[in-house]
Amino acid sequence: xxxxxxxxxxxxxxxxxxxxxxxxxxxxxxxxxxxxxxxxxxxxxxxxxxxxxxxxxxxxxxxxxxxxxxxxxxxxxxxxxxxxxxxxxxxxxxxxxxxxxxxxxxxxxxxxxxxxxxxxxxxxxxxxxxxxxxxxxxxxxxxxxxxxxxxxxxxxxxxxxxxxxxxxxxxxx
Numbered sequence: 280x281x282x283x284x285x286x287x288x289x290x291x292x293x294x295x296x297x298x299x300x301x302x303x304x305x306x307x308x309x310x311x312x313x314x315x316x317x318x319x320x321x322x323x324x325x326x327x328x329x330x331x332x333x334x335x336x337x338x339x340x341x342x343x344x345x346x347x348x349x350x351x352x353x354x355x356x357x358x359x360x361x362x363x364x365x366x367x368x369x370x371x372x373x374x375x376x377x378x379x380x381x382x383x384x385x386x387x388x389x390x391x392x393x394x395x396x397x398x399x400x401x402x403x404x405x406x407x408x409x410x411x412x413x414x415x416x417x418x419x420x421x422x423x424x425x426x427x428x429x430x431x432x433x434x435x436x437x438x439x440x441x442x443x444x445x446x447x448x449x450x451x452x
Contacts, residue, residue, distance in 0.1 A: 288326060288330075292323050295320055295323070296320070343417075350413075350414040351437070353407060353410065354437070357407070357443060361397075366396055368396075372442065372443045373439060373443060397444045398444065407444050411438075412441060
């Protein structure tokens, strides 16, 4: 039967799907559902399934590699959408912390007050931020466990994309 942890995982999965549906045609569109499900929902689904049936090491590695590949694939829409949609200000979001002038210099240069428009193919910047944060933590933990250096270029790209989401509560967390 299902225990408390299983029910909590099901609640997270349902909540995540509900946020995608609520944001349909606002911040999401129909084509993004498979990518959203594979990237943001898959870690929760993997945990749920892994609790229900034992996995071999090869199966676990394959599932994690697939999730990591799909997660890093989020970098494509993150970095390609701004020039395609005319929202180049999205690239300036990581530099808002340096806008100490009080005059909103970066917002003036960006030509917009809305610099937190980076969400890849997820329903919101917060979903993408959580996904990218999870990927960065996994890469660092995996490298530390193997006593190797983490893939720095990939971590820098993920970190920049993470800060581009401007998900302040995730950045602070």
